[in-house]
Amino acid sequence: MTYTANDQSTFKVQASELDTSRLIRGAWLCPHPTKATWTSYEDAILVFDEQGIISELIEAKDWSKRFPSMSLPNISNPQGVWLPGFIDTHVHYPQTAIIGSASGPLLDWLETSVFPEEAKFSQSKYASYVASRFCDQLLQNGTTCAAVFSSSHVQATQILFSEFARRGLNGELGLTLMDRGAPDDVLCPSDLALAGCEELIETWHGHDQGRLNFCITPRFGLSCTPKLLKGAGELSQKYQLMMQTHISENRAELVATAEAFPEAKDYLAVYEDLGLLHERSLFAHGIWLSDDEWARIANAKAAIAHCPDSNFFLGSGQMSLAKIKANQVKMGLGSDVGAGRSFSMRKACARAYDASRISDSPTSPEELLWYATRGGALALNKPKLGLIAPDAYADVICVEPPPSFSMDAERYSVSQRANQRASQQTSPLSERSLEDLIAQLIFCEDWQGMLEVRTRGQSRWQKA
Ligand code: GUN
Ligand code: FE
Numbered sequence: 275m276t277y278t279a280n281d282q283s284t285f286k287v288q289a290s291e292l293d294t295s296r297l298i299r300g301a302w303l304c305p306h307p308t309k310a311t312w313t314s315y316e317d318a319i320l321v322f323d324e325q326g327i328i329s330e331l332i333e334a335k336d337w338s339k340r341f342p343s344m345s346l347p348n349i350s351n352p353q354g355v356w357l358p359g360f361i362d363t364h365v366h367y368p369q370t371a372i373i374g375s376a377s378g379p380l381l382d383w384l385e386t387s388v389f390p391e392e393a394k395f396s397q398s399k400y401a402s403y404v405a406s407r408f409c410d411q412l413l414q415n416g417t418t419c420a421a422v423f424s425s426s427h428v429q430a431t432q433i434l435f436s437e438f439a440r441r442g443l444n445g446e447l448g449l450t451l452m453d454r455g456a457p458d459d460v461l462c463p464s465d466l467a468l469a470g471c472e473e474l475i476e477t478w479h480g481h482d483q484g485r486l487n488f489c490i491t492p493r494f495g496l497s498c499t500p501k502l503l504k505g506a507g508e509l510s511q512k513y514q515l516m517m518q519t520h521i522s523e524n525r526a527e528l529v530a531t532a533e534a535f536p537e538a539k540d541y542l543a544v545y546e547d548l549g550l551l552h553e554r555s556l557f558a559h560g561i562w563l564s565d566d567e568w569a570r571i572a573n574a575k576a577a578i579a580h581c582p583d584s585n586f587f588l589g590s591g592q593m594s595l596a597k598i599k600a601n602q603v604k605m606g607l608g609s610d611v612g613a614g615r616s617f618s619m620r621k622a623c624a625r626a627y628d629a630s631r632i633s634d635s636p637t638s639p640e641e642l643l644w645y646a647t648r649g650g651a652l653a654l655n656k657p658k659l660g661l662i663a664p665d666a667y668a669d670v671i672c673v674e675p676p677p678s679f680s681m682d683a684e685r686y687s688v689s690q691r692a693n694q695r696a697s698q699q700t701s702p703l704s705e706r707s708l709e710d711l712i713a714q715l716i717f718c719e720d721w722q723g724m725l726e727v728r729t730r731g732q733s734r735w736q737k738a
Contacts, residue, residue, distance in 0.1 A: 379589055421447075493520065
């Protein structure tokens with residue numbers, strides 16, 4: 275998919291097809307389809323069709339040439355900048371209520387904080403309450419697509435799907451598979467769990483033209499018997515499903531996994547040997563992978579969900595961005611709520627930046643914002659997401675950047691800025707460089723600035 279904003283040969287829209295409700299004029303940040311870079315437009319009009327699919331992005335300066343009889347549309351949110359919705363490639367819905375539960379490293383935290391909470395999702399009322407709040411949190415933070423671990427309960431997972439569907443969100447959602455290594459009230463025997471998967475596949479897989487899918491979700495090796503993993507691998511092949519799990523996150527987990535799977539030559543082999551390593555695999559963390567495991571992940575075209583805030587919170591270690599880049603492994607960013615402390619993918623970018631500075635591959639804010647959008651789409655095999663280009667979904671968000679402190683504070687008080695921009699029709703991009711803008715969007719963490727969130731071009735959340 276290429277940009278066509280200035281390419282006369284690919285113009286598709288005729289004046290007669292224009293509907294003012296399907297135009298968004300503003301400043302735009304457009305991720306490159308395959309490289310971690312951005313193009314910006316100070317003033318351009320996004321045109322999308324009845325399905326919420328982008329037809330084109332037309333620069334304002336070219337508007338009158340294209341549509342001589344139509345005046346330029348008004349700017350939507352003059353103080354903001356538009357970009358694709360965020361993609362959270364790893365998040366746990368039944369951990370929404372235990373964010374910040376500081377009960378130690380991974381295995382202690384699971385036992386103390388996570389399993390007792392996830393057991394509550396056997397109650398549909400509780401699941402409904404949390405699912406609704408979880409989806410609201412995603413939307414408020416500009417996340418329009420997520421790969422989500424549910425609890426081990428089929429009904430709680432049905433509820434999550436319904437909440438996603440109601441909001442037009444994209445998702446890869448999975449029943450968390452666990453049949454050992456945890457309290458009974460979060461376990462489900464393999465036959466029942468796999469039947470539950472079939473039921474959820476039947477009801478939801480491919481919903482909304484494939485925007486909502488069922489994802490095979492074994493929690494990790496330690497909570498699954500080989501029988502369950504094998505069944506999961508078979509289902510992922512039978513229905514060509516995405517598969518998500520955790521890998522190589524914590525030292526104690528590595529030792530316990532090696533003991534639990536004596537036949538496996540390393541952690542990746544636990545999954546690989548049972549049909550769970552393929553181009554639709556998404557592994558969270560991947561902190562302690564060997565060079566050989568990295569090579570096999572790359573070879574399989576599997577992806578990594580990088581969860582830096584969780585890695586800090588649980589003291590797990592740092593995932594190697596150098597290995598991602600050297601092996602050209604697909605990668606998205608994950609909030610990993612509730613080990614991650616925020617639903618904000620902007621904060622995930624900031625934590626990924628910090629992690630990159632203290633490990634082996636300093637990475638720029640622009641690259642990280644790309645991973646939080648287009649990179650995530652590629653990691654989830656969703657080519658129509660994370661792009662501002664023809665054929666992509668108009669799943670877009672508008673964020674107001676923080677005040678530019680280099681500006682004359684007397685003349686441009688925060689309260690005047692919006693009016694000033696509206697009257698002068700300047701854009702947030704005319705005040706600063708693209709690099710500065712992106713850095714401010716991810717590092718000024720006290721500044722929320724989310725103005726609007728749309729899926730398929732439809733407004734789903736707006737600042738009150
Ligand atoms: N490994 C197995 N389960 C989990 C979980 O819920 N969160 C994290 N961060 N790691 C896990
Ligand atoms: Fe996780």
